[in-house]
Amino acid sequence: MDLQPLDFEKPIFELERRLQDLKEHSREHDVDLDSEVKAIEAKLRDTRREIYGNLSAWQRVQIARHVQRPFALDYVERCFTGWTELRGDRCFADDKAMPAGLATLDATRCVVITHQKGRNTKENVMRNFGCAHPEGYRKALRLMRLAQKFNLPVISLIDTPGAFPGIGSEERHISEAIAVNLREMMNLRVPIIAAVIGEGGSGGALGIGVADRVLILENSYYSVISPEACSAILWRDRKHAPEAAEALKLTAHDLLKLEVVDEIVDEPEGGAHRDYETAAFNLSSALRKNLAKLLETPTDQLLKKRYKKFRGLGNFAESKTNSGR
């Protein structure tokens, strides 16, 4: 599969192509072009460092949405063994935008909940572009309860533009489905790790995102509103999405500063789509490390910590304490 360059990556792709041409030329005609090759290689390194080292928020959003980015099931395949999908919310349907099931991480049996996007039109029709209906969140809750019953940790892989805004979604109460998950996850008596692997679209992401540890892949974003929608509201025009992306502080590094996420998982240079194996290795190492710590923590302490973590989020000024009590 040829990599599809994003606009800002074009200089890199141009150099990569020239380098390849040069190497081929040198091989075919048996001429020594070593010095030229080295010069381009050096330039390529610099250009890469220059571009990938200074990614803007908007550029990262584009990487997070890259159609070739590894999706949840790509990670499930690489980080876990024995994936056994469990389907349906036992109420209405099976939401294919949120595959979930049992899998093993090293020797630890887990419940894995995901958002899954499609890579082409056919897949996207099935996966609804990773936008889940209430059924997805209710299936997630069913499996989280199953996890609690059998004392299995929960790992959720978040990658959604948002919960689906549609008639059926509203008729079957998407708000309630998300709200109930927020409440139930806070008290679920097993460790929960959430990892934002691509797009963390607002309530749809948070609906499986209340966790003891929230990880985020380096080029993922997690935002209260999409940059486009924010731009449409605040600038009355979707064209200002890059500024909105900057203003929303939605990148992994910004979120770590705000303490909304606990840890950043490194991606290979240029983004996870350039090297699935390295991305998956980094993610599974982070999951393993965090899970080991959480599994050592007594449940009551785990729940206290989880509450405290979310309880502490929010910035405001306060002049006196305990007013009105």
Next chain:
Amino acid sequence: MAIFKKPTLKTSQRKKRDIPQGLFQKCPGCEEVVSEIELNENLRVCPRCDYHFAVSAKERIGNLLDSQTFVEMDADLKSIDTLRFQGMASYKDRLKNYQERTGLTDAVISGHGMIEGYKVALAVMDFGFLAATMGSVVGERITRAIEYGTDERAAVIIVAASGGARMYEGMLSLMQMAKTSGALARHADARLPYLSVLTNPTTAGVMASFASLGDVIIAEPKSMIGFAGPRVIKETTHQDLPKGFQTAEFLEERGLIDMIVHRKKMRETISQLLGYLSSAP
């Protein structure tokens, strides 16, 4: 020389009003003219068609609680512009603007008081303040009110109205959904009642957190209630929306809401529910 002279066009002069502005308004429900005096005497419900006009949080508290029992909490909390948000107007300017316009410090008033002798922790949102969007202060006041309820073994009543999350606070705003819902988890574990009252409009992040979690969910008639905005749904799905979509009545029919209660009956209904769900006053 022109034979016909161009007629000078005059715009018909508007009749001058004899009455000061704001004393009367057209009811959006029945399109009749109603006077402010009539409205205020009727809890701001149209006397002809029962359309529920917007009410400030202060008025709602007055309507719900036993008189003189309300004690406001956390009025000193103030929003800060963590993200230094600059759109067409800065967040700071907007806050200042709304504070001056509404006399409120933020979009919710919280505290405790009594309803027919039952002690309650109460939070009432005010749509007049930045569309009652949920930022850190709104989330914190609501969370503290819930925690007060848990600590004092009191029922929690939240009167919701909201346009959703407050995007000027970015992800800190989204996290208020988890924070408030988490506080409700503990309140529920303590087996205490939580009544959620939905008013026009309650949407998005607020609806997808505490507003949907009531042991009993009550709505005012004809309130617009939902997750996504109707325009977004139309643009995404290219479908016509069913009649009455996202109204309280629509959601009652589809099983989300326990009851639709007229504003005049709200206090009575709540005290009746507290009678069933609270321990004796």
